[in-house]
Amino acid sequence: MDIYAILRSGGEEFESEAAEKAFTDKCSGKPRVLISVEGYNTCLHEDDIKKELINHFNSCCEVGTVIVRKDPDNSPNLYRRAYVILLGDGAEEKAMQLNGTDIGGWKALVKVEPDQEDEESSRYRSSLFDEVLNDPKFWFGVSVRGYDTSLPVDKVESDLKEHFSNCGEITHVFVNTHEEQTNIYFARQQEEARALFLDGTEVGGFELDVRRVASVLSNRPFGNGEIPLGYTIPAHMFEFASKMNEEIDEKVRVFKKQRNII
Template identity: 75%
Template structure:
């Protein structure tokens, strides 16, 4: 995996793909450092904590991601450590020199984390991803285009729920404002079939374009987990990618910390 792929996997946002690629080129080949930080006030807004940490470590290298554990009351016996991912020559040494630094009323307690996840934590991460991948809530669904994309997200959701109300139980609706489509999921395959039959339905002067959504069932890999031509990542995995990555990082970090206390 090259630096560009690493950066994309860490879900950083840039003004353009060109800006993202330029940043990736800059960090290409440079060492990666995982720095954990404690001492901050976990009750501050997450964005404020991230800004303080980015400002603190920007002199050590290129900050590609900051992960702040959520729900400070969830694990009261564990120290609350944020994770800062840096790229740059000497980034670890520079970061360690900031241990004890006063950051607007709190002292940064800095440690270097291992870049190797232990086997149990890796299995835990895999199980969480597998749980989402195979969630039956996303087995059957349709992708809808052609509606009035100028409507607010909540109105699009309301309109389409009404259109598909007779198809069966709707388990989830996701309005993608970027790709101008909406994925609607059903609890049963019959719901999906009935929804597909509504292709071409006129809604407020707009003709709906309805197709089967890419799901675990409708879009299976080949045997032995191999990916065949035309395979598409299940739509709900793309939808939850950013959120799930952060959730997984939070849980794995807590899991590893708890193991140290046992």
């Protein structure tokens, strides 16, 4: 992982030789990891995003630097992905624990960035990520709040599955204990619509708050790749971010090995 290449790609410049030396000394000899963070409003000021990210990730480990770039398509907005270099033992695991957490009113989608890859491997990695992003299993769904959060996760899941079973085929259920909400996905759009009608109904004496979950279909980027104002990252990407990093890394490793053999 070439930190200086990352800095230069982001247009970062050190104010002086002393500043560059201070950064080098700070990073020298320490384990480090590069993560990317998405979810912020790209219309915000670059300095505001940097401050929010530094304050948030300082809670778990030492922040080496934060890179917030301008959109590569000459848009006046910021690029939708910021990069953070974290230092210290266990930085990767600590960073992933902050995936899906709130930062000033927006949820952070945290991903560990791989070491520099060749173009073909990078395209393959992107294709695997897009495959998870666009999985039809997560096209239609609702988020549910208001149930008894003191119950065990398996009890919450079984009670809500039973309550929403008449809506149609349930493809996936995720109980988010941190956010105290459960996402329930359905095979078809009309089943999602039926689930929304259960807003205000009760489970175990608790009134449910049922809303449409953020999905890949609910708000798409523009055709030129620009992220529209108010864009929300599909909810299932927060759930699978850590698992995706591990599985995609392994698939890319196998891909590289097979290609070298050929």
